[in-house]
Each structure stands twice: as C-alpha cells, then as structure tokens.
Amino acid sequence: MTPVAAAATAATQTHGFLSPTGVEIAFLLVGLVTFGAAIVTVTTKQLVHAALWLVAALGGLAVEYLLLTAEFIAWVQVLIYVGSVVVLLLFGLMLTRAPIGHSPDADSGNRWAALTVAVAAAAALVWVVVDAFRTTWVDLDGAPQGTTAVTGSILFQHWVLPFEALSVLLLAALVGAIVLSRRTARTRDANTRAQDTNTKAREGNR
Template sequence: MSPTSPAFATATLADAAGREFLSPSGVEIVFVLVGVVVLGAAVLCVTSRQLVHAALYLVVALGGLAVQYLLLTAEFIAWVQVLIYLGSVVVLLLFGLMLTRAPIGRSPDADSRNRPVALVVALAAAVTLVTLVVDAFRTTWIELDVPHGRSDALGESLFRYWVLPFEALSVLLLAALVGAIVISRTGRADSSAPSAGRSKDAEGER
C-alpha cells in the first residue's frame, strides 16, 4: 500500500488510462451480480428458521464465493473451495444437524434473545468497515489481464517456499483428527472401538 510499490504504480497508470468508478467492466458487473447472490444466501443462512435450509443456503453462499475466486483468476483456490467447503464442511454440518436431532420444520428457538443487540453490532461494524474500505481503496484497480493463481505457479511456490508451514499444517490436521476421535468416543470400558461406541450412542439417541 505504500506509494512506491509497483502495484500502486500500475493502478495509477490504469487510472490515468481512463477507467472510472461508475463505468464498470464486464467482470465487475458479473462480480456484483454474483456478490448479491452470495450476500442474499448468507443473510438467509443466518436468519432462516429451518435449520437444514440454513445449511443449504450456506452451500449457495460458498459456491458463489468459488465463482468470485474464478473471477479474480484464482482458479486453484476456487476448486479447493468447492472440494473442501462444499464437499466436506457442509456435509459435516448436515451430519451435525442430524445427530443433534434438528427439527425438520420451523424451529422457533433458533435465535436467542439478544437478536436486536446482534443486529445493532453487525450494522455498526458494517457501516464503519465499508466507509473505511471505500475511502481507503477508492483509486485502486486490480489488473486481471494476466492470471495470478494458476495451479502450476501456486504449487511451485507452495512446495518451494511454504513447505514448512504445509508440513506443520498436516501435523495439525492429524492432531485434530485424533482429538475429534478422543472427544467423541464414549468413556465406557466395554466399548473397545470408538466407531462401535458412536453407533451405539446414535441408536440410543433415536
């Protein structure tokens, strides 16, 4: 963000090349349209009283975000988003909803009593941050002509410069897996296998 950075120089050049804020390009129009879909799905996700519908609205929001990543030429991130978020995280959330016996229809107690306070806090944060962001990046453009974030370049930098955090992350995922198994197994002496204990408890909950 310093004025001497090359990105700022290209941004000012593009600014001098005749781009204006009120004449959006095609990519910007598509970005705004998909962004409206993402925001609407997110709002429905946090306000819907039907719990399974909330999870499905989350699918729409995260899928729209993958489209936004594609528009920003970050294609590898987009496919990872589709695979991991839509493929595993939402399925885990649906399993969580079913295992906690979420009601199928409308549940009247999905929201707590401090809903007005939450609305005030969220609106205040939104107004403050939007004002700040628009004021800070008013004259900044992203150059999307050359794709930045292709899989080969990203993989090269990931396995050349970010190998140590990558390995640390794999150890963390292993620790999270072991921790989830330890948390969710029952403490009974006769349940030798955790899967047997879980299925037994799932039957008990039914």
Template sequence: MTPAAATAVLAAPAPPGFLSPTGVEIAFLLVGLVTLGAALVSVTTRQLVHAALWLVVALGGLAVEYLLLTAEFIAWVQVLIYVGSVVVLLLFGLMLTKAPIGRSPDADSGNRWAALTVAVAAAVALVWVVVDAFRTTWIDLDGPAAGTTEVTGASLFRHWVLPFEALSVLLLAALVGAIVLSRKAKADAAAPAAPGKEGAR
C-alpha cells in the first residue's frame, strides 16, 4: 500500500468496529456457535438418529443467521425445505435401512484420523484466507432489507425466469428418477424368485 493510499484510508471516516450499536454481531456469534456445535455433534455422534436430530438444530440455526442477514425469504425457504422435508427424508432413510437405535460402534470408518487431518487443514487454510481477504469489509445492514420477499421475488421473476423454469424441469426429472430407482424392477417380477420375495414382505 502506498503512503498516499494509507493516508486516504486514515483520512476516511472511521470504519465500523467489530460490534455495532444494534448488537446484531453478538446474536450472530451466539447463534453461530450453537450452529457449529450442533454440526460438530451431528458429524461425530455415534447414534444415527441423534445425528439427524442435531442436523435439525444446525439447519435451524442457519435459518436464524439468514434472518440476521436480512434475507427473510431464504430463511423461511430454509425452514420449509431443509428442516421440514430433507430431515424427514433422512429420518425415513435411516428407518428404512434398519439403522440401529442406540450407539453403533461402526458409525465412523477407519480413516477417521486422516479425515480429521484433512478437515482441520482445510479449516485453517480457509479461515486464514477469508479473514485476510475481507479484513476491511463491512456489511451494511441498515436501511431497507436486502432480502425481503418483495425484493427476492422481483429479482427472481425479472432476471432469473429461465433458470427458474429449468429448475422445475430438473425437479420433475429428479422425482421421476427417484420413483424409477425405488420401485421394484419389472424384470424380477417375471423371475420365479419374485413371488417369494413378495410374500416375505
């Protein structure tokens, strides 16, 4: 940084600190700690159903973070889709694969320490780079909210209509694909083994 630029930075109005008078940082920090703790428990617990339930806490905490970032529409979509349907799907998957209730000792694979090394190295590198890159960047949360339903809807249906429609086709394809994958194959129905299987179910 040249001296002129340095003086320009110094002459600029004092940058906002790490805390604002509204205290939104404190709320963000507390909810973030809860979210991160729930995520950590969710990936380390040995009880499979508890992992899904801690995932609910993590995803709900993220919805609160969206609200604190004034993105209310995203927050409610997060509550509806993630907390409402994805976790229910995961719980149904756990039940349909006969996941053991209670502690299962083989929830983690043998390469846990390699995974921990990779994750910690990635976390250190990412946090270092992010903090160093955005050291002097502040989000201005005052004024009209940037993510109300009106603003999001206007931008979505003014600029993003074609991707939106393509996404509906993708969802339809995923629906059909899930049905095709999860129903029994027709070829096996003709085989002699199929009636026994049907009777067993």
C-alpha cells in the first residue's frame, strides 16, 4: 500500500484542507438534492409520490456517477433504475391497489425505533468514514477512469465468467418471477374472494 500512502501525502500537500473545487461544490449540491429526495421517499405519506421522489434520488445518483467520471455506470443507472425499476415499482403499487391520495398508515408503529436505529447508524458511519478518509483525495484529473471503453475492456477481459454467471442468474430470476406470478385455479379463487373482502372492507371504511 505504499503508493496509496505516497499519493495521500502528495494529495495533502497539493490540496488545502477543505478547499472546495468546482467538482466538489457540484457534488455537494447534487448530493444535497439526492439526500433530500431520499428522505422524502421514505417519509412521504403518498405512495405514488414516494416512487416519483425515488426517481429524483436515483437520477441524482446518476449525476454523481458522472461527476466521478464513471459515465457508463451513470447511463446504466438511468436506464435500469430510472427506466425500469421505478416503472416496475409503480406497476406494483398499481396492481396492489395502493391508495392514490394521502394514506395516514404508511408508516408502521415502530417508526421511532427505526428513526433511532437509523440516526445512530448514520452518526457512527459518518464519524468513522470522515475520520478514516480525512486526508484522502480522489484524483479526477487526467484520463477519465470510467469511460465506456475502459468499462467494456475490463468487463470482457477480467470479469467474463462472473458476467456470464450473472446472465444465468437473470434468466433464473425471470423464470422465477413468471412462476411466482402465474395464476393457478386455487389462487384465482382466493383472489376473487380477497377482492370481495377488500371492497367490503373499503365500503365499511366509508
């Protein structure tokens, strides 16, 4: 790890402590937007709005990848997360008949315990991370590290076997999702009955 240590000391000499560059300011602003969108995603009472704020959070993360010069991953993030995962989540909300408007029971009763756990974990993690990487700078100058050419060459030189295994896993997940969501006669029966009770319960609520 001597090159790391040498680079760290060199970085401390060339960078002043906490002297923000333009990239850092942009990263900070986009990071604030991303974090705010994530907070709204986990706290909003409207289920569809949660999915839409998730788009903002994931899009902000794509911009962060671009700022970290990982362009291929940024576009993969936009394509897969913003393009398909959020659409899948919206379809899931629609198919489970999630209420469109304000739903006051979106949070369960243990939200204060959850808040305690999350704040404690955040404090511990931020403290450890800041303390560990106080004198570490990422060198973003020079040739970008995450161009599509670099990613393609490493993916098909060093990571071919995991890549192929991953395609088999995706196929298995596809087949599994189809098998899980296929309707048999019994589940269809239970389904109509569940819908009946659901509409009954909704009418009872009114």
